[in-house]
Amino acid sequence: MSPGNVTPDRLIDFVYDEAATLDEMRWEDWLALFHDDGRYWMPLEWQQEDPLLQPSLMYEDRLLLTVRVERLSGERTFSQKPKSRCHHLLERPRVISDGTEDGVCRLRTSFLYTETRGDLLDRYSGWVSHELVEVDGNLKIMLKRVDLINFDAPFGNIQLFI
Amino acid sequence: MERYRGRPDAIAGLVQGHRVHRDVYIDKEIFDLELEHLFPNSWIYVGHASQLKKPGDFITCRIGKQPILASRHRDGTIHVFYNRCPHKGVKIASEPCGNTGKFFRCPYHAWSFKTDGSLLAIPLKKGYENTGFDNDQAARGLTPVKNVKIYRDFIFARLADEGLSFEDFFADSLSTIDNMIDRSPTGELEIVGAPIRYMHTCNWKMLVENQTDTCHPMVAHESSAGTAIKVWEREQERTGATEKPMAVQLYAPFMSSYEFFEQSGIRIWPNGHGHTGVSGSIHQDYDDLDGYFSMMVEAYGEERAKAILSDNRHNTVYFPNIMVKGSVAILRNFIPVAVDRTLVESWVYRLVGAPDKMYERALMYNRFINAPTSIVGHDDLEMYERAQEGLTSDGNEWVNIQRLYEAGEAEDVTEVINGTSERQMRNQFYAWRKFMIQDMPQNVEAAE
Numbered sequence A: 001m002s003p004g005n006v007t008p009d010r011l012i013d014f015v016y017d018e019a020a021t022l023d024e025m026r027w028e029d030w031l032a033l034f035h036d037d038g039r040y041w042m043p044l045e046w047q048q049e050d051p052l053l054q055p056s057l058m059y060e061d062r063l064l065l066t067v068r069v070e071r072l073s074g075e076r077t078f079s080q081k082p083k084s085r086c087h088h089l090l091e092r093p094r095v096i097s098d099g100t101e102d103g104v105c106r107l108r109t110s111f112l113y114t115e116t117r118g119d120l121l122d123r124y125s126g127w128v129s130h131e132l133v134e135v136d137g138n139l140k141i142m143l144k145r146v147d148l149i150n151f152d153a154p155f156g157n158i159q160l161f162i
Numbered sequence B: 001m002e003r004y005r006g007r008p009d010a011i012a013g014l015v016q017g018h019r020v021h022r023d024v025y026i027d028k029e030i031f032d033l034e035l036e037h038l039f040p041n042s043w044i045y046v047g048h049a050s051q052l053k054k055p056g057d058f059i060t061c062r063i064g065k066q067p068i069l070a071s072r073h074r075d076g077t078i079h080v081f082y083n084r085c086p087h088k089g090v091k092i093a094s095e096p097c098g099n100t101g102k103f104f105r106c107p108y109h110a111w112s113f114k115t116d117g118s119l120l121a122i123p124l125k126k127g128y129e130n131t132g133f134d135n136d137q138a139a140r141g142l143t144p145v146k147n148v149k150i151y152r153d154f155i156f157a158r159l160a161d162e163g164l165s166f167e168d169f170f171a172d173s174l175s176t177i178d179n180m181i182d183r184s185p186t187g188e189l190e191i192v193g194a195p196i197r198y199m200h201t202c203n204w205k206m207l208v209e210n211q212t213d214t215c216h217p218m219v220a221h222e223s224s225a226g227t228a229i230k231v232w233e234r235e236q237e238r239t240g241a242t243e244k245p246m247a248v249q250l251y252a253p254f255m256s257s258y259e260f261f262e263q264s265g266i267r268i269w270p271n272g273h274g275h276t277g278v279s280g281s282i283h284q285d286y287d288d289l290d291g292y293f294s295m296m297v298e299a300y301g302e303e304r305a306k307a308i309l310s311d312n313r314h315n316t317v318y319f320p321n322i323m324v325k326g327s328v329a330i331l332r333n334f335i336p337v338a339v340d341r342t343l344v345e346s347w348v349y350r351l352v353g354a355p356d357k358m359y360e361r362a363l364m365y366n367r368f369i370n371a372p373t374s375i376v377g378h379d380d381l382e383m384y385e386r387a388q389e390g391l392t393s394d395g396n397e398w399v400n401i402q403r404l405y406e407a408g409e410a411e412d413v414t415e416v417i418n419g420t421s422e423r424q425m426r427n428q429f430y431a432w433r434k435f436m437i438q439d440m441p442q443n444v445e446a447a448e
Helices: A008-023 A027-032 A062-072 B008-012 B028-041 B166-182 B204-210 B222-239 B246-255 B258-264 B292-300 B302-310 B356-369 B375-390 B423-437
Strands: A034-043 A056-060 A084-090 A094-098 A105-117 A120-135 A138-148 B019-021 B044-048 B057-063 B066-072 B078-082 B097-099 B103-105 B112-114 B119-121 B147-151 B154-158 B196-200 B266-268 B274-276 B316-318 B322-325 B330-338 B341-348 B398-400 B415-417
Touching: A008 A027, A008 A084, A008 A094, A008 A105, A008 A120, A008 A138, A027 A062, A034 A062, A056 A062, A056 B356, A062 B222, A062 B246, A062 B375, B008 B423, B028 B330, B028 B423, B044 B057, B044 B066, B078 B147, B078 B154, B147 B166, B154 B166, B166 B274, B166 B316, B166 B322, B196 B375, B204 B330, B204 B341, B204 B375, B204 B423, B222 B246, B222 B375, B246 B356, B266 B423, B274 B423, B292 B302, B330 B356, B341 B356, B356 B375
Parallel strands: A034 A138
Antiparallel strands: A034 A056, A084 A105, A094 A105, A105 A120, A120 A138, B019 B398, B044 B154, B057 B066, B057 B097, B066 B078, B103 B112, B112 B119, B147 B154, B196 B341, B266 B274, B266 B415, B274 B316, B316 B322, B322 B330, B330 B341
């Protein structure tokens, strides 16, 4: 059955709002959007199915995401001197599933992501897939999956979150 | 004006035992000479036989600046070629890997070659009748790399006609590759996934040196490994969790003390090879996973299994440009692109016959440490980039690698030393000097 008040607009707003927490560097707010068992996944292969037994660029739970967030503001985090900033340009998210079947709402969103640090600026594009569930009336991220179009290219540092 | 070409004395003078001149990292002419001399004179990693399972399978790579192609022929043999058509020089294979079927076909004029490199067919062949074509190098098909060695499925090649044999070049250092292979209960490794690729805007040697630099982890990686420990300790207090997650087991040892690294030791071998973690390493306290140890005992007997698994070497540098880490079955290939640009490809081997969980841990290690999204990688790359820029400063033209230096220390020897020594870096530079100038004529001035 469809979770309580889940409407397409609410799901779509969630995806935009999540990107806003990153663009505004509100890292703690961003972490809070994840379910306790949520994961952030960045595959390394085309249409990858297994995050653990196929190589991934990232597959992280809340503990590991917390490490990243705390590191960003660390006194001795030299790769953040100067600090990075990011910008998410999102196409309107497509609602793939509203959760009626299994309680998991799925969206897919095309993006252009820009990360900058000092005089450097890097751009990435691809698709982000969200799997959201409702917990106590709030939407939470079970899985955020980032598929880059050029997942197999050699990048320099990607220090923030796409 | 060329400062180094034709001047082996000047090149040799850049390495002075306890210090090396900055030009080895920032001078474009030196970089070009490395690609023309150092890499062809050395045995370079091409790939792993498991990437060439079926006839027609091929992989491509570069040795120095030269494109290389390796293929599996229908009789099971592996062949390594210069990746260019003998006709107009077009690269025969442009992808990192694939299967070409029964033959390679040049996309420009459809010259075709068997997977052993021999010329198969040329369209309108009669146009070459009575031209003396059969006497031209082109008639012999793809030019093979003459010196190829496949050591327990690891494919290496040396482009120069003359030089040290594979056995003399690597000698006892092969024990690390042996140990990595022995960690499979069936004695077999395979590559089943893509490498993690990471572009570094620094000279390739900075990366190689860092592999045996044991005085940087607790400093440079305080931000990543130190934070991981902090977050985990807080998590333990919050939840009462006791079982250390795999992720924390991998991160935490990066914060080991100077004393730990001192006692772990470094072993150096001739020709620039060497490894950290002789009597223990940051990999020694990982959990046994899903009955892996029992499988090893089953396969090798208890004594031998324990011997294999207690040899937890940290990083083994195979000079000039790969690092092998047996405990998690990873090979990192530091591929020079420009004087200030290095492509790092980090491969994970699956231990055939071992539990999936072992491969899962190796893949986790690889993305934690060797990925463009890796916080440990971010720590390191920041240091390399700052060095690449800092070295252009005229305030000091030398890089100091003097830790535990002894004047007149022997070159090309096997020794075990204090694990915080910079001896392995010096070992690499002694080899660098040797293989750079080995095939150079005497100084032009001296000859005149």
